Amino acid sequence: MIAVKIRQEITAAISNATLYTKGKNLGQLRAAFDGMWMQICHSLFERRPTNRTMARKLLNDAMDLEHPKATRDLIQALHDALRSSEHTLFRKDYTDHSSSIENFILGELREIIRCLP
Amino acid sequence: MPSIKSETITITLAAWNQYQQLVRNSADAVWKIRAAFYAVSSALLASGYASQTNFIYLTVPLAAILFLLLEGGHLRLQMQYIKKSLEIERTITDLLVDEKDPFLPMEGISTAISTPTLLEMFALFSPKRYLFWLPYLMIIATAMLLGIYDVHAAAA
Numbered sequence: 001m002i003a004v005k006i007r008q009e010i011t012a013a014i015s016n017a018t019l020y021t022k023g024k025n026l027g028q029l030r031a032a033f034d035g036m037w038m039q040i041c042h043s044l045f046e047r048r049p050t051n052r053t054m055a056r057k058l059l060n061d062a063m064d065l066e067h068p069k070a071t072r073d074l075i076q077a078l079h080d081a082l083r084s085s086e087h088t089l090f091r092k093d094y095t096d097h098s099s100s101i102e103n104f105i106l107g108e109l110r111e112i113i114r115c116l117p
Numbered sequence: 118m119p120s121i122k123s124e125t126i127t128i129t130l131a132a133w134n135q136y137q138q139l140v141r142n143s144a145d146a147v148w149k150i151r152a153a154f155y156a157v158s159s160a161l162l163a164s165g166y167a168s169q170t171n172f173i174y175l176t177v178p179l180a181a182i183l184f185l186l187l188e189g190g191h192l193r194l195q196m197q198y199i200k201k202s203l204e205i206e207r208t209i210t211d212l213l214v215d216e217k218d219p220f221l222p223m224e225g226i227s228t229a230i231s232t233p234t235l236l237e238m239f240a241l242f243s244p245k246r247y248l249f250w251l252p253y254l255m256i257i258a259t260a261m262l263l264g265i266y267d268v269h270a271a272a273a
Contacts (some may be wrong), residue, residue: 056214083216087207 081108142194177260
């Protein structure tokens with residue numbers, strides 16, 4: 001469902017979350033995450049939302065419909081990750097938020113990988 | 118009859134506008150304090166230079182510390198309102214994307230703010246916030262150097 005390279009990048013982040021909370025690794029993880037939700041949305045709905053907010057709207061609408069359990073779990077996991085990412089992975093304020101990024105990687109991101117076929 | 122969602126959005130946007138207004142007022146106050154500090158410190162440095170005593174130079178660091186504390190206090194208020202504004206933006210985004218349980222700010226909608234702490238004050242002196250403290254430091258250093266090297270206008 002997602003490109004091997006993206007999956008490898010995200011799996012590497014889950015294996016060593018602390019390393020991916022800053023600098024170049026964080027930038028790569030952000031790119032991988034963006035690539036991942038786009039590919040999952042395309043695979044599930046044959047649509048490519050243009051940004052994370054539109055993806056959240058699409059997923060919220062999809063949650064009202066009937067889906068097999070595996071798909072429903074994946075939609076829920078992706079929805080939770082996208083919702084949380086704005087305040088963790090993509091947070092832009094001055095404060096150090098390494099711990100919230102680490103929690104995001106080990107929580108929401110790991111859950112998506114678990115739900116992926 | 119307006120729907121509950123439409124009413125929620127109206128209330129949320131009104132609160133966001135209010136927070137934005139408070140942030141703007143705070144920013145305005147901060148710039149006025151900064152402008153007053155530049156005017157006062159320039160006047161003191163000029164008087165110190167014109168006179169034959171170092172005492173006036175020594176009043177510059179004192180004035181700088183007073184203005185610094187005043188500006189720092191307003192900045193801390195501004196930061197609290199910015200935080201509240203960001204929380205409301207999160208709620209607005211959740212409403213836009215039809216979240217079933219939109220994020221609600223921890224303290225609801227309230228213009229009340231907590232008493233600024235000393236720790237928050239120290240945080241203003243972090244390297245990233247050099248635009249806040251560097252001008253004060255430079256003017257204090259200038260006054261000290263002028264005083265130490267006894268720099269004054271030549272006596273007529």
